[in-house]
Amino acid sequence: AAAGLDVHVVEAAEELGGGARNSEPLLAGLIQDHCAAVHPMAAGSPYFADLDLPESPWRLPEIDCAHPLDDGDVVLLRRSVDDTAVGLGDDGWRWRAMFGPSSRSFAALSEDILRPLVGIPRHPLLLARFGAVAALPPVWTARAFAQERTRALFLGVAAHAFQRLDLPLVGGIGAGIITAGHAVGWPVVAGGTGSLTSAVIDRLTARGVTFETGRRVRSRRDLPPHDVAMLDVHPHAVAEILGGSLPRRTAAAFRRFRPGPAAFKVEFAVAGGVPWRAEETGRAGTVHLAGSPQEITAAERDVVEGRMPERPFVLVGQQ
Ligand SMILES: Cc1cc2nc3c(=O)[nH]c(=O)nc-3n(C[C@H](O)[C@H](O)[C@H](O)COP(=O)(O)OP(=O)(O)OC[C@H]3O[C@@H](n4cnc5c(N)ncnc54)[C@H](O)[C@@H]3O)c2cc1C
Numbered sequence: 001a002a003a004g005l006d007v008h009v010v011e012a013a014e015e016l017g018g019g020a021r022n023s024e025p026l027l028a029g030l031i032q033d034h035c036a037a038v039h040p041m042a043a044g045s046p047y048f049a050d051l052d053l054p055e056s057p058w059r060l061p062e063i064d065c066a067h068p069l070d071d072g073d074v075v076l077l078r079r080s081v082d083d084t085a086v087g088l089g090d091d092g093w094r095w096r097a098m099f100g101p102s103s104r105s106f107a108a109l110s111e112d113i114l115r116p117l118v119g120i121p122r123h124p125l126l127l128a129r130f131g132a133v134a135a136l137p138p139v140w141t142a143r144a145f146a147q148e149r150t151r152a153l154f155l156g157v158a159a160h161a162f163q164r165l166d167l168p169l170v171g172g173i174g175a176g177i178i179t180a181g182h183a184v185g186w187p188v189v190a191g192g193t194g195s196l197t198s199a200v201i202d203r204l205t206a207r208g209v210t211f212e213t214g215r216r217v218r219s220r221r222d223l224p225p226h227d228v229a230m231l232d233v234h235p236h237a238v239a240e241i242l243g244g245s246l247p248r249r250t251a252a253a254f255r256r257f258r259p260g261p262a263a264f265k266v267e268f269a270v271a272g273g274v275p276w277r278a279e280e281t282g283r284a285g286t287v288h289l290a291g292s293p294q295e296i297t298a299a300e301r302d303v304v305e306g307r308m309p310e311r312p313f314v315l316v317g318q319q
Contacts, residue, residue: 001207008224009209012216016201022194026269031192035265037317038286040064040180042196043187044110051203057196058187061285061318065186066278067153070291074278075153081182091150098144099178102130106183113176130179134172138165139297148293154178155296156288159313162260164304165297186285188319217241234259261303274318282318289314 001007015021019035026032042048043058065077078084081100085092102109105126112121113130121127133141138158142151158165158174177186189196201211215222219241223229231238239246239254246254276282290296290313299309 001204001209007204007209008226009211010215010217010223011211011213014214016211016213017194017197020193020197022192023267026267030269031319032267033188033193033317033319036193037319038186038188039193039196040177040184040186041114043184044106044180045114046107046110047114048196051200053199057189057191057199058185059190060185060187061283063280063284064181065153065157065286065288066281066284067149067156067288067290068276068278068281069149069152072277073149074276074281075149076280076284077153077157077178077181077186079182079185084182088145088150088153089147091145091147094144095150098133098141099175099182102126102133102175102179103182106179109179113172130175133175135169136171137167138171138174139293140166141171142293151293152290152296153288155293156290156313159288159290159296159300160315162263162300162303164301166301188285188317192319219243220245274316285318287316287318289316 009016011018017034021034023032023034039058048057060079063076064079067075067077069075076084076087078087081096081103085096088095105123108123109126109130112123112127138155138161142154142158145151145154154174155165157178158171160177161170161173163170205211217223217231217233220229220243222241231241233241235254235257239251242251273282276287281287290299291311295311296313299311299313302309303312
């Protein structure tokens with residue numbers, strides 16, 4: 001739309017936003033995020049900086065992320081890389097070395113990591129440094145830390161990939177959100193993620209984009225006349241929609257795509273906060289109830305292999 005093209009959006013649900021909207025409130029006056037709640041990558045994204053919103057939508061917690069352990073200890077991911085390093089004792093210097101330089105250059109780095117990794121990177125040296133953490137299996141990177149508690153903190157963030165943690169390239173998500181967090185924090189959105197989506201929709205509407213809800217696209221014939229169709233849907237849906245017009249091997253590749261594990265989400269309305277054992281946990285926007293490095297690695301492996309873990313990785317949002 002910014003380039004002057006006419007854009008029309010077709011959405012199957014009655015409401016726009018997909019996973020990035022507010023859900024039906026549990027109690028009157030309570031705002032809940034339907035899926036996406038905490039936004040280190042969005043807060044660091046040039047897209048939102050260019051959106052020119054009337055006021056900043058981001059609200060930062062005092063502590064970005066807490067990882068409580070069974071013995072009552074809690075490991076903290078703070079916005080400042082130095083403050084985080086202090087809390088990590090002997091591992092602090094390594095945490096600072098791993099994430100300090102990338103987070104200080106996050107604005108430049110995000111130009112490369114928030115777009116498809118094809119073509120020539122704009123900042124190859126920065127990307128190479130970041131890639132050293134992103135490319136290695138997280139369990140290997142974790143071995144760089146001497147203490148179990150630091151390894152637990154790192155692997156808890158790496159587990160956002162919903163993948164086995166002993167595979168290469170799985171570290172990209174964790175490295176991305178730790179680096180973005182040290183640059184901009186792990187904020188939530190004032191008024192819920194849905195209000196950010198509404199702001200985006202307003203901006204797009206002002207640029208002439210039109211939206212249609214309640215219409216599921218099942219085949220190409222369902223689309224209005226167009227020059228270019230961009231299908232931002234599941235690969236299986238692409239195979240269904242484009243059907244016979246795709247080369248056979250391409251269609252088969254879309255059909256073969258294996259979705260990652262599902263997430264199960266529960267919403268609680270809590271009066272007065274959660275009575276955590278370690279008091280700092282209550283001041284964190286995100287809490288990883290994930291246990292030791294071994295427990296995190298085993299739980300992620302179980303999920304990916306289709307078994308229900310004894311102690312699943314639980315990600316708590318305390319918006
Ligand atoms: C429980 C949960 C918590 C999460 N928490 C976070 C978080 O804290 N931070 C974060 O950054 N991310 C989070 N995410 C991930 C985030 O929600 C997704 O990455 C994001 O919503 C993906 O956006 P999308 O537009 O690609 O897909 P979606 O949000 O899934 O949107 C796809 C849209 O396409 C529509 N559609 C599908 N098929 C058709 C069709 N055939 N015709 C027309 N319309 C169709 C759907 O109705 C939907 O509205 C979370 C996800 C889950 C499930």
